Amino acid sequence: MKPIKIGLIGLGVVGAGTFNVLKRNQEEIRRRAGRGIEIAMVAVRSLERARPIVGADCELVTDPDLVVNHPDIDIVVELIGGNDTARDLVLKAINNGKHVVTANKALLALHGNEIFAAAQAKGVMVAFEAAVAGGIPIIKALREGLTANRIESVAGIINGTTNFILSEMRDKGLDFATVLKQAQELGYAEADPTFDIEGVDAAHKATIIASIAFGIPVQFDKAHVEGISTLQAIDIRYAEQLGYRIKLLGITKRAVVDGVEGIELRVHPTLIPAKRLIANVEGAMNAVLVQADAVGATLYYGKGAGGEPTASAVIADLVDITRLATADPECRVPHLAFQPNQMTNVAILPMAEITTSYYLRVYVKDQLGVMADLTRILADASISIDAVMQKEPGEGETRTDIIILTHQTQEKNIDAAIGRIEQLDAVVGKAVKIRLENLS
Ligand SMILES: NC(=O)c1ccc[n+]([C@@H]2O[C@H](COP(=O)([O-])OP(=O)(O)OC[C@H]3O[C@@H](n4cnc5c(N)ncnc54)[C@H](O)[C@@H]3O)[C@@H](O)[C@H]2O)c1
Ligand SMILES: N[C@@H](CCO)C(=O)O
Numbered sequence: 246m247k248p249i250k251i252g253l254i255g256l257g258v259v260g261a262g263t264f265n266v267l268k269r270n271q272e273e274i275r276r277r278a279g280r281g282i283e284i285a286m287v288a289v290r291s292l293e294r295a296r297p298i299v300g301a302d303c304e305l306v307t308d309p310d311l312v313v314n315h316p317d318i319d320i321v322v323e324l325i326g327g328n329d330t331a332r333d334l335v336l337k338a339i340n341n342g343k344h345v346v347t348a349n350k351a352l353l354a355l356h357g358n359e360i361f362a363a364a365q366a367k368g369v370m371v372a373f374e375a376a377v378a379g380g381i382p383i384i385k386a387l388r389e390g391l392t393a394n395r396i397e398s399v400a401g402i403i404n405g406t407t408n409f410i411l412s413e414m415r416d417k418g419l420d421f422a423t424v425l426k427q428a429q430e431l432g433y434a435e436a437d438p439t440f441d442i443e444g445v446d447a448a449h450k451a452t453i454i455a456s457i458a459f460g461i462p463v464q465f466d467k468a469h470v471e472g473i474s475t476l477q478a479i480d481i482r483y484a485e486q487l488g489y490r491i492k493l494l495g496i497t498k499r500a501v502v503d504g505v506e507g508i509e510l511r512v513h514p515t516l517i518p519a520k521r522l523i524a525n526v527e528g529a530m531n532a533v534l535v536q537a538d539a540v541g542a543t544l545y546y547g548k549g550a551g552g553e554p555t556a557s558a559v560i561a562d563l564v565d566i567t568r569l570a571t572a573d574p575e576c577r578v579p580h581l582a583f584q585p586n587q588m589t590n591v592a593i594l595p596m597a598e599i600t601t602s603y604y605l606r607v608y609v610k611d612q613l614g615v616m617a618d619l620t621r622i623l624a625d626a627s628i629s630i631d632a633v634m635q636k637e638p639g640e641g642e643t644r645t646d647i648i649i650l651t652h653q654t655q656e657k658n659i660d661a662a663i664g665r666i667e668q669l670d671a672v673v674g675k676a677v678k679i680r681l682e683n684l685s
């Protein structure tokens with residue numbers, strides 16, 4: 246059988262990784278796919294930089310339209326990132342009857358519904374394993390391996406850059422800016438690293454996960470997104486003293502509020518008990534914890550970023566498409582796990598309605614009665630306390646930190662209580678609130 250022909254757009258970290266792995270393992274991959282996978286054309290910005298990577302035989306162009314319009318290309322691999330051009334190119338490729346592989350989570354989180362509908366109409370596949378947790382086959386696991394289950398929740402460390410930053414800050418006491426620079430040099434960070442730091446990249450991935458886990462459309466605009474830029478080193482230390490690690494988690498889970506089913510979809514720094522496996526995922530590594538009714542908890546761990554780990558996922562998609570290209574479209578795995586006409590409209594819940602536990606840090610004047618005031622306000626709001634830590638004021642200081650861990654309550658309750666706490670005379674400035682998940 247003749248090799249399947251690939252057109253690659255973008256030869257950066259992931260593009261070059263894909264080229265290298267395909268070349269290195271081509272014989273093994275051919276034996277698995279049933280036919281060869283050949284990169285026939287690559288669209289790049291700089292021909293000079295690309296030639297040494299692709300070698301003499303591959304056609305190099307600077308116009309990506311030549312790739313998506315080429316009659317002999319079967320699969321277009323989009324690895325340029327961003328939204329507008331990538332959306333245009335992917336839709337053109339689909340309309341030209343080509344299958345698409347993309348690592349672009351931003352594109353799918355924002356335009357996935359449109360892209361999957363177009364692909365469905367044309368009978369082509371859009372594969373995106375690399376878009377979520379890079380090399381970890383989490384899309385495969387959720388869409389296929391766990392297909393018997395009702396999925397209850399997914400919680401993951403799904404941004405390598407921020408996990409690397411949090412780990413290095415905690416372990417080595419390095420400052421934020423130094424570690425971010427290292428993450429950029431190592432090829433983990435997005436072109437715009439604020440996407441990593443502010444939780445946007447993780448929210449793109451969580452949005453895609455929510456859709457596949459629960460059979461709902463992709464709805465990035467409904468996700469709650471908080472990053473690590475305002476996280477203070479002192480809270481990482483206090484959390485550790487209380488037996489917790491702070492991780493940036495992407496969380497999506499089923500919830501019932503006032504008898505109505507909803508879906509939580511949120512990204513924020515989260516305290517996790519230090520003894521949990523996922524709390525010990527360090528550096529740029531990713532991990533995704535899935536709770537499902539039949540299988541129970543399963544944990545997926547590996548490299549979520551970097552050229553070759555991400556290429557591993559891109560090429561797995563190429564092999565899948567190669568195997569399924571001639572199959573009846575009805576028999577292929579649905580893009581979002583559920584058949585397109587079986588998606589539901591369960592609403593994403595507003596943050597006020599979500600339920601979790603909390604870490605509170607309140608900076609107080611060290612005076613009699615302040616602890617009693619804090620506990621009374623929490624008791625009035627029916628919020629029970631799990632642990633309290635009061636720090637001794639430093640030498641010559643009259644103010645100190647009180648740290649409280651709460652049991653589960655709704656976000657609107659804790660916010661109302663914090664409002665009252667901040668009005669106390671003894672309380673200085675704003676309270677720090679960090680969500681806490683036991684992830685048992
Ligand atoms: N780097 C990772 O670890 C990683 C992991 C998973 C997913 N991703 C995703 O993979 C995609 C690519 O990421 P990357 O890290 O390789 O980025 P990158 O910046 O290293 O590479 C992108 C390349 O595309 C080229 N490019 C941009 N516009 C182009 C155009 N119109 N025509 C031709 N070339 C063009 C750029 O010159 C650059 O070489 C992004 O969507 C990213 O979110 C990256
Ligand atoms: N910037 C992303 C790349 C992988 O999607 C990360 O740090 O995880």
Ligand code: NA
Nearest residue numbers: 374377379381
């Ligand atoms: Na993946």
